[in-house]
Amino acid sequence: GENVEQHPSTLSVQEGDSAVIKCTYSDSASNYFPWYKQELGKGPQLIIDIRSNVGEKKDQRIAVTLNKTAKHFSLHITETQPEDSAVYFCAALDYGQNFVFGPGTRLSVLP
């Protein structure tokens, strides 16, 4: 079955700097890759997603890139703000329509 790895597990950046979180997946049949942000005491919220026929997608300060050959995808947050501090999860949708999540990255944006 699908396996998703995520790095780093924790990340601290200065406000205004960029943050990059990387994920790799194992199943070449996976074709949809969402990213979620989870704040304390809340459920994960979708922030951006990418489909396998697209190499990059951008939404304001957030972008995701996908390399299907290498089976990895990355989240890029530019001009980070304190409210970006949260746990971020990547996920891959496998052939059986089941979402497999990475272990998460705790991002801290220091003022």
Added chain:
Amino acid sequence: GAGVSQSPSNKVTEKGKDVELRCDPISGHTALYWYRQSLGQGLEFLIYFQGNSAPDKSGLPSDRFSAERTGGSVSTLTIQRTQQEDSAVYLCASNYETVNSPLHFGNGTRLTVT
């Protein structure tokens, strides 16, 4: 519109008791998922309901765990004879039964077994 609703938000129970956790998915969503999240950990898949198909129960950790979905809408996750290791946040999510439809999560039920 209304999101995924879970109840109760918090549940404290004694070891050995049974508990029921409820999930109301977004109206119109035909697929429903349950995940477990231990403190500071990732999301552990438990069970997945998709339309009228048989549920995918491959993630249930033991036969003490069961779930049902009545009328294709509300779902109940039941844990029998709770153990301390069952303490976690139980998250429910739903989506459309179409290709590449993102999951929408509730805020979870925090279960504490004393």
